[in-house]
Amino acid sequence: MVLGVAKLICRICGAEYPPTLRNVCDKCLGAVDVIYEEPHENLKNLLSTRTARGVWRYKELLPITREEHIVDIGAGGSPLTRAEELGKRIGIRKLLIKNDTINPSFSFKDRPSSVAVSKAREFNLPAVGCASTGNLASATSAHASAANIPCIVLMPDTVELPKIRQASMYGSHIILVDGTYDDTNRLAYLLTERARIGIVNVNLRPYYVEGSKTMMFEIVEQLGWRAPENIIIPMASGALLGALHKALRELEGFNVLDDINTAFHGVQPVGCAPISDAYARNAEEVTPVRTPNTIVKSLAIGSPGDGEYALGIVRKTGGTCQAISDKDVIEAVHLLCQTTGIYAEPGGAITIAAAKKMREEGILDEGDEVVCCVTGAGYKADEFIEPRGKTYAVKPKISEVLQTLSAELPILASA
């Protein structure tokens, strides 16, 4: 048995509900969140002796009641890497990268999908699905295929082709919508009203977001049971930022950490930055972007479901919101790749661009500790990224290889 969910609680009015298939409060339509009973054993002791890595290492703080329902294809357990050279280049001495490109379907979305598809099993739902800007499509599909549950994914038809192909590889039913992500999301809602299907980021949302907390649990353990000073997080719906904050609140609530002072910084691309725009205008409300216009397609959500929630966390923790141009995101993909060996997609590398900008603007100091969440891998979103390494075509002759390279690499000139 895994520790059970205590209940669902409304984020707005505090109304409580049993842990059933619901995502909003009946009284005020606010989002509902999972809250847990205090574990019987001291959580830090429990985790310190555990050998399992990945999302399910933290099963006491995940909303699954029976272990046999868990769908585990190895999500999570990603490295937190000190980026010395990159840090030098951008002027931040303690720059750390949470490298979530290494997940089974190559983005952090495997974390929430693992939990949501497990919960779908627990609810005995005959099918699952999602509305996606690209990465969730593959993450949900991968877990559904491992659980042998049919999967329907809805995506805008502008999503990068490799992401569509990848989701299809797992055998999902792919619906490409001639419209924005918001149109796609609306269709996903309507599907849940018409059929008994668990859409991971709609009616399974309270359970789904719990999976993302594990990224922060790992960071805290990797820092030696300490919360980071600054964390920079890409935002689309704002759900990841909210989940990472919830993770710290739970560790505090269960006496694993105290005195948490982490500043949460959220980043969006300039062409779709409803949350960062609200931050810049000092507004309480997030104004939707009707037609996103950015190459950072994975973050192109014009009407972010958790936008105001994320904005509140940023302000409360003394963080900031940033908006980054497509040009600067592309530069960051190259810089990250060439200084750390991590090949990220634009939606992942955007946090590096944000760290650089924040340092230039004096928001971050040289001595600040900064964790950048790099949330997705480059292979499936590289249509706007031109490789910069040189490529040469040669005949199969060593003399030609040496001659070609000798001008560039003196070590070969005398070979």
Ligand SMILES: Cc1ncc(COP(=O)(O)O)c(C=O)c1O
């Ligand atoms: C690579 C990547 N990073 C970050 C996010 C942000 O996720 P959220 O919608 O939770 O804000 C997404 C969302 O699709 C994504 O694909």
Ligand SMILES: [Zn+2]
């Ligand atoms: Zn309510």
